[in-house]
Amino acid sequence: MAKRKEDTPPAGAPAWMATFSDLMNLLLCFFVMLFSMSNLEESKLAELVASMNNTISIFDGGATAIGDGILISSGVSQLNELDEYINSTGKTADSKVDGENLDAYESGELEQYLEEKDLQTNEEIAEIVEETLKEYNIGDQVDVSFTSQYVQLTMNGALLFDSGRAELKGDVSSVLDRVGIVLERYSSGTGTIEILGHTDNVPMSSARYASNEELSDARALSVFYYLQENTALDVRSLKHAGMGERDPIADNSTPEGRSRNRRVEIRIYNPSQG
Numbered sequence: 001m002a003k004r005k006e007d008t009p010p011a012g013a014p015a016w017m018a019t020f021s022d023l024m025n026l027l028l029c030f031f032v033m034l035f036s037m038s039n040l041e042e043s044k045l046a047e048l049v050a051s052m053n054n055t056i057s058i059f060d061g062g063a064t065a066i067g068d069g070i071l072i073s074s075g076v077s078q079l080n081e082l083d084e085y086i087n088s089t090g091k092t093a094d095s096k097v098d099g100e101n102l103d104a105y106e107s108g109e110l111e112q113y114l115e116e117k118d119l120q121t122n123e124e125i126a127e128i129v130e131e132t133l134k135e136y137n138i139g140d141q142v143d144v145s146f147t148s149q150y151v152q153l154t155m156n157g158a159l160l161f162d163s164g165r166a167e168l169k170g171d172v173s174s175v176l177d178r179v180g181i182v183l184e185r186y187s188s189g190t191g192t193i194e195i196l197g198h199t200d201n202v203p204m205s206s207a208r209y210a211s212n213e214e215l216s217d218a219r220a221l222s223v224f225y226y227l228q229e230n231t232a233l234d235v236r237s238l239k240h241a242g243m244g245e246r247d248p249i250a251d252n253s254t255p256e257g258r259s260r261n262r263r264v265e266i267r268i269y270n271p272s273q274g
Helices: 015-036 042-056 082-088 107-135 170-186 212-230 255-261
Strands: 142-146 150-156 193-198 238-242 263-269
Touching: 107 142, 107 150, 107 170, 150 170, 170 212, 170 263, 193 212, 212 238, 212 263
Parallel strands: 193 238
Antiparallel strands: 142 150, 150 263, 193 263
């Protein structure tokens, strides 16, 4: 009796594997093209999108932007933001800032240009903040300064606290309320606000605070709690820290210098500083 011939699988790879390999090759080519573009112009992007759409139909419903829809149905998410993707590959998606063509700048020159733009922006904000504080009649109680990173409001420690203590004085609520309004108005809702406590270099002898580090941190925290409870600021944007005696702005060998060093600083960071 003849034996039954056992079934053998057909030679070669399954059909689905060939299709999948073709798709992967096309996707690889797609991303290589993105990486290879040194300047992303809108017209070139439109041509690329139209070409890919007609060839492999990556985009759904005639979409013309990479941020639309899903790349493929297997769960691989499409790029959510073209700007984020291009920045992650070292390219600049937006080659202009305030009409200035950034392509003309070398790397170091570009950083200097952007820093100067931030400095100009913060200077304008500082001037407006200073005028607002004067209108609130607290211009002589709050000093305003700025860098390219932030606008800073500085209050003397004697205005806010009794010597060696971190509890806010009862009569400073009017000052802090007005400062809170300024922060709400000019922090843009996107930048970080940092509260820094500072002391002089006289050793701390209080039973409650073992060092100037602890005292400065407690003072920063008191202002933090006040702003949290009495303003509409997003608490997620608020930071606080105690600097102790580590960052003096005046000579600690004189009473006047020590008085200046005992202070609380509130920094409104430029959103570009992240």
